[in-house]
Amino acid sequence: MTGELSPIDKAKFVAAKRSVDFVEDGMRVGLGTGSTAAWMVRCLGELVCEDGLKIRGVPTSTRTAELAREVGIEVISLDEARWIDVTIDGADEFDGNLNLIKGGGGALLQEKIVATASDQMVVITDAGKEVEKLGAFPLPVEVIPFGWQTTKSLIEELLISMDVLGRDASLRMNGSRPFVTDEGNYILDLHLGRIGDAHQMAMVLNQMPGVVENGLFIDICDVVVVGFGDGRVETRDINDGTVAEDRLDFVETDNLFSDLQD
Ligand SMILES: O=C[C@H](O)[C@H](O)[C@H](O)COP(=O)(O)O
CATH class of the missing domain: 3.40.50.1360 (Rossmann fold)
Structure with missing residues (x-):
């Protein structure tokens, strides 16, 4: 077996x-x-x-x-x-x-x-799953459904000023519909490639209105x-x-x- x-x-x-x-x-x-x-x-x-x-x-x-x-x-x-x-x-x-x-x-x-x-x-x-720098795995960010597209745009703008390789955010899907968490929220997956300062990234993301939590455990x-x-x-x-x-x-x-x- x-x-x-x-x-x-x-x-x-x-x-x-x-x-x-x-x-x-x-x-x-x-x-x-x-x-x-x-x-x-x-x-x-x-x-x-x-x-x-x-x-x-x-x-x-x-x-x-x-x-x-x-x-x-x-x-x-x-x-x-x-x-x-x-x-x-x-x-x-x-x-x-x-x-x-x-x-x-x-x-x-x-x-x-x-x-x-x-x-x-x-x-x-x-x-x-061990990496030297976090970020190759897309970083999940839980956002409330209200205004999620605006939240996504604001996150992408924010990423321009951060030490990361990639800056795209994609809405996680479940078939043809958005994936919905146990708390009724959506997930944006951030394709960052490499996160320079994970502490800073975790703090800054959580300060944005619409963001409930991010997947960095620091x-x-x-x-x-x-x-x-x-x-x-x-x-x-x-x-x-x-x-x-x-x-x-x-x-x-x-x-x-x-x-x-x-
Ligand atoms: O939301 C899911 C969790 O954070 C999982 O613990 C993580 O994705 C690892 O999952 P797996 O053990 O299936 O690789």
Whole structure:
């Protein structure tokens, strides 16, 4: 079974599998969104159902909430949790300082609120998402639908004065209609190529009327768990500078992985 899996799928899976080591009994856990986070949710579900792990999950999207309930995790809202012990989520890009671009799946707003309300944010990713400078992945910006074309023009004007390679913004579509987020907003994807100063970009974008949030996660992530296609996992902690290397045995994880493919 595992012989048929792509190296990227294996890498995402081993990162997800390793990340649940950060979760302990009694914790309130932020549950990210996306394909890597979905595997983490399933791994947690297995621990809840088979090992009796007691946690409450705060999902970052309706689809993660559905999956969490499906695999047996008690779901609570952020308002019920108030604060979160650890959030585990995927990313679209990360750099050496563990700054991120997120929102490829459109869940950046809830993801950023939940991650910011967490003692610890752990990002799970395959090795191919590491970059020297953020920006090759189009930066998602969530905007309110009212006047979105004006907001888009203003963002494009703003980008002229910024240290970026590209300046185009495109409205994210879902077939022939605009993609709509869980909060009822639209997403503009900014094709920047390379972001010179990600801190400044994140601040400036959020000052624009019509912008709800952007997908730059600056100084939020504490740990990145990087998976490789051969089962290796590297866990980097930005706070203490440690790097731990490990390898997951696919034989142990075969059953769960097979389930995930169904
Ligand atoms: O909105 C989506 C999230 O930010 C995802 O965590 C991100 O796009 C990574 O997704 P995936 O794990 O599917 O590559």
